[in-house]
Each structure stands twice: as C-alpha cells, then as structure tokens.
Amino acid sequence: MRLSENAKLTTKLLALAGSMLVFAIFIMPPLYDAFCEITGLNGKTGSRYEAVPAAVNTDRLVKVQFVANFNGNMPWAFKPSVVSMKVHPGEPVDTVFLATNPTGRDMVGQAIPSLVPFKAAEYFHKTECFCFNQQALKAGESAELPLRFIVDPDLPPGVNTITLSYTLFDVTEKFTRNLDNNNADSEREG
Amino acid sequence: MAHGPQSGFSRWLYTTNHKDIGSMYLWFSFAMFLLGGCMALVIRAELFEPGLQIVQPEFFNQMTTMHGLIMVFGAVMPAFVGLANWMIPMMIGAPDMALPRMNNWSFWILPFAFAMLASTLFMDGGAPNFGWTFYAPLSTEYAPPSTTFFIFSIHIMGASSIMGAINIIATILNMRAPGMTLMKMPLFVWTWLITAYLLIAVMPVLAGVVTMMLMDIHFGTSFFSAAGGGDPVLFQHVFWFFGHPEVYIMILPAFGIVSAIIPTFARKPLFGYSSMVYATASIAFLSFIVWAHHMFTVGMPIAGELFFMYATMLIAVPTGVKVFNWVTTMFRGSMTFETPMLFAIAFVILFTIGGFSGLMLAIAPADFQYHDTYFVVAHFHYVLVPGAIFSITAGVYYWLPKWTGNMYNETMGKVHFWLAFIGLNVTFFPMHFVGLAGMPRRIPDYALQFADFNQIASVGAFLFGAAQLVFLFNVVRTVMGGRKATDKVWDNPEGLEWTVPSPAPYHTFSTPPAVR
C-alpha cells in the first residue's frame, strides 16, 4: 500500500521534473522569441516584408541612421554607404552597405540587425536585406550589400530617429559545417 | 529488521540508512566547503594587494568560477540534504526515508560529479573560467574545452538534487506518524517540503540551459549565438529563472533550522508558527517572478524594470514577517547563549543586513550603479555565509549531541563562533564600500584606491578560514568521545527527535510514536 503510494508520487514528481526540462529547452526559447517579436524587445527586426501599397506621408521626415559593428575578431571591412538619411514614412528606400574581405581566405559573414528605439522595431519593414542571407566573399573580394526598407506610416509620433545597427559575424566555420550537413538554409529570420 | 550497520567500507557504499546517508552528505559537504574555501583564499591572497602577484588572471577566473560552483552545489546544497536525511524522519516519526535505495544513489553520484568538475582544473585550457553564472557566449563560443565536462557534472548534480527532492517529498507526505498533521510538522520539515518542490521545478531548467549550451558548442545549434539567430540574453533569462529560486533553495531550510533553535534557547514556543509556514510558501511563489532583477542592465523596457523591481521588493514582506517572528520569540524569553544559539542570533542579524543590501539592489535605477560591483558580492555573501553557512553550523552544533551521544566542547564552540563572526564581517563588510565606490567584481587586479579595504577583507578571510578548522577539530573530537549527552540534550527542547536516546540508535521509530 505504502509502496505504491510512493511509486505514484514519484512518478508524478518525475513527470513534473521532465516537463520543466521540456519547458526550458522547447518552450522558453520560442516564447522568448515571440515575446521579443511582439514587443520589439531585443531590437531584432522582422523577416522579409511584402510591400503593400501605402500612402507616403510627405509631411513627416524620419531620420534613419546606420551603424556597422563587428563581432569578435571579424576581419572584414564593413560600413554603410550613407551613415544617415531622412525618409518619408511609407516610401520604399534603397541603400547599400559596403563589405570587403581583406584576408587571404574565402569567408562567410552573417549580419545581425538590431534596432533602437525598441518600440520602432515593428514599424521598420525590410523588403530586401543582405541580412536575410549569409554573405560569402572570396579572398580579397568586395561587394555592395543591398537594403531596401519602408518605415511604416503608423510609426508612433514620438519617434523621430531610428538607428539600425548591423553586427557582422564570422560564420565561415558554421557555414561549412551546415553545408556538410546538407542543410544550408540561406533564408533566415533577421 | 533490528540489526546494526555492516562493517567496513561496504557499510557506506551500500547503505540505505537515512542516518548513514545523512552523515555522508554532511562530510562530503564539509570537504567541498574546505576545497571551495581554499579557492576563496587564493582569490583573497591575490587581492591582498593591487597588481598581479600570486596567480595569472586566467587562473584567477577559474578560481572565482570553481569557488562559486563548489560552494553552491557542493557545500550548501548537500549540507541541507544531509540535515534533511538525518532529521526529517526523526522529526516526523518515520523509520527511514521513503525511497532508501534512491537515497543511496542520489548521494553516491555526487562525488563523481565533483571529481569530474575538479578534474577540469588539470585539463588543457584549464577549468571553466566564466563565473558561476556561466553567461553565454562566454561559456559557449569563448569557453575552454573542459566546459563539456562541466556541463556533464551539472547534469549529474541536477539528477542528484531531483532524486533527493523526490525522496524528501515522498517521506514527508507518506511517512508521517499517525497524528502528525501537516500543521504540526516542525518548520524545518515544512521549509524542506517547499524547498524540495522548488528543486524539482528549477533543477531541470538548469539541466536544460546547460544542455542548450552543449548543443550550441557541439551540434551547431544557435540558442545563444546571435550569428545564428539566437540571443545571448535568452541565456540569462533561462539561467536566472533557475538562479533566483536557487538562492531560496539555499536559504529556506536555513529558516527552518533557525526556527528550531531559537525557541529552545529562548525557552518559549516559536512565535507565529502558521505565519512562518505561509511566509515560506509566499517566498517560494514570489521567487519565480523576480528573476530579471539580476538583469536590470540588459536593456529591458521600463514596464519590465518596474515589474521586477516591485515584485522583488515584495519578497521583503514575508521575509520581514520571519525576522519579526524570530525576534518576538526571543523577546522576554529566558535566553541562554550556547553555541547553536549564538550562530542563530548572528543569522538573524546578519541575514537581515544582507536582505537590506538586497533591497538596495532591487531598486532598478540604482542597480545600474551597483550591478557587477563588489556591492553585489557583499550582498550575496551576507545572505549566504551568515545565512546558509551559519544556519548549517548552528544545526550541526544543535543536533550533534543527538547524533553522536556526546557533548561538543562549548568553549571551543564559542571560540569558533567569535572567530567566524569577526572573520566574516571583516571580510565582507568592506566589500560594500569598495563596491559602492565602483570596484568591479571578478577582477584579479584593481585600482589603488581600493587597496586598504581589500587588504582588510583578505585578513578577515584567512581568519574565517582558520575558524573552520576549530569547527572541524571540535566535531571530530565529539564524534570520538566526550561528556555524555542526555536524551533531551537541551533544556526542554521541542520535537520528536529528542524523545529517542542519545546517540540516536541506528533504527528509530520502527513503530510509529504517539503524537500529541
């Protein structure tokens, strides 16, 4: 009698422990991502945006600044062609970042965007971005990396400056490993 | 059934007796306490003067990391489990733990976990060097190769804790003597019941976070790697979702011990028993919704900062209830100051100081100044050393005569107390000042203006270390012999454990006692 009560209780408690493990690995990370996406919390901008025709608000000008950073010892040269621009909400804007691989070996880079203020993140739409893909540059090669974006006309009135920063990561090793694994999914969420 | 222990080493290897296992946990914990303590002394020796004199920065970082891990998982937690093993069956009138074989397992995997962890010190690239909080990507992309062994050792410790917790819950819920209703249980039993649930809820989260690290390091996932679409801040959320309840795991059983000792030496029943139970339960509940007070500076929206700030401050309310109850228990009691009581009173005073510095840290805008400085180090050492460690020490002095049948040497106990009390305050109080003045934590070298306080702290640390040798000597001597203890040991203490002979026989309560 007592033994089976212990066995029942142990099973329940083990199930509780098991579900907390599942919670930590399989629920917390997606929950965090969803939370960040809704709130713009970690400044991540959304994935590719399908442009919908919208009226351009020519009365309003928003300043958009671009910043380029490097992670660790990433040796590439990487910078925005234009550091700052004024745009009308609703208008599609094109710009490029310039990247050079000055090293003697072929490399793969990945740019990760982050945007402040956080509350502007969901109003900044990218219809085309080099950050959606990994960038492979051969030794010594240079490239212009395109970015096309629309600032949503619904951008809250208080926001007059948006700063978009890209951090460039060296993913050469990871990329080659993924190629080996045959799952080089290039389309990614930025 | 009524047979004694086997002889020789196999007694310890195969034992399923709660008293044997309790003793092994306690000795193991003391060994880890000395090991972690030696590492702390390496740290304090290096910080005695500015500049680098004794160790290299790389090794210094390994010392801070290993010190934290060993003290948290090797010293404090196993000591409480050891006390639970010894005392819970005797307090609720049970013959043993509910799951004695699992009990044997949960102890015996621990030495392997810590042997593995300690062996990383001798590996290529050295031991883990990223702090006991092992933030990614420091612990993933930039970590030494030994990190994999660190991860496995955490897995084993987690398994051990979960098994221990299941055992304790099963014992408390299924093995109480007839008449021992929940609200008649001693507070040590109550606090452990709640702690055990906390353990089952959060140790798997710790296992989960190290598993995600393992996958990031070896299997190409990107949970915490921004380059692959992950986020290092996620690591901190998952870690502190474990980490904050963990700090309460290290203090709730301490509340139980102190609640047993103070009434005995104040010769008054505990004031506010049921409010103690509810306060413990509310602290446990609140501990799940305050984790981000460790992360005020990561860039949270203002609503988040405010929520976590107020929720954290709310914890001070049930904590205050407890302190009030202890003080009121002593009020107008006919108090005597034997060693366990000295440690318990010091607990109440110094833990409260730690609670106050916690409240200061909980003020989100102020935390931007305090975060990652020695002020945080001062805070958590005030809640852990005179909190967790003093309560364990008090508990050992209080129950040692029951375990061994012999009285410890009171003079030596008092010497131990005063050395430890002075040593710890000399060590940790100045850390408040250097912290407020801006000295960062986890650095092997520091700016000249911090030199005086650091020198004082280092002297205190060696004093505190020496005090523990007095403790060891006193305990060993008591185990070997000494003045015989009476069955009650103290002047009319409360609880079933005092109704069995001293030393407690190998098997107690084979027939359940009558509970009034």
Ligand code: HEM
């Ligand atoms: C009134 C109760 C308490 C409050 C309000 C409180 C608040 C805080 C806050 C805000 C921090 C973060 C400081 C920072 O990193 O900037 C902190 C750190 C810490 N607290 Fe507490 N605390 C309390 C009680 C406790 C208790 C009882 C323990 C353990 C027994 C504890 C252990 C710790 C530890 C270990 C850390 C530092 C972790 C690390 O970064 O290494 N605290 N506390």
Ligand SMILES: [Cu+2]
């Ligand atoms: Cu906390």
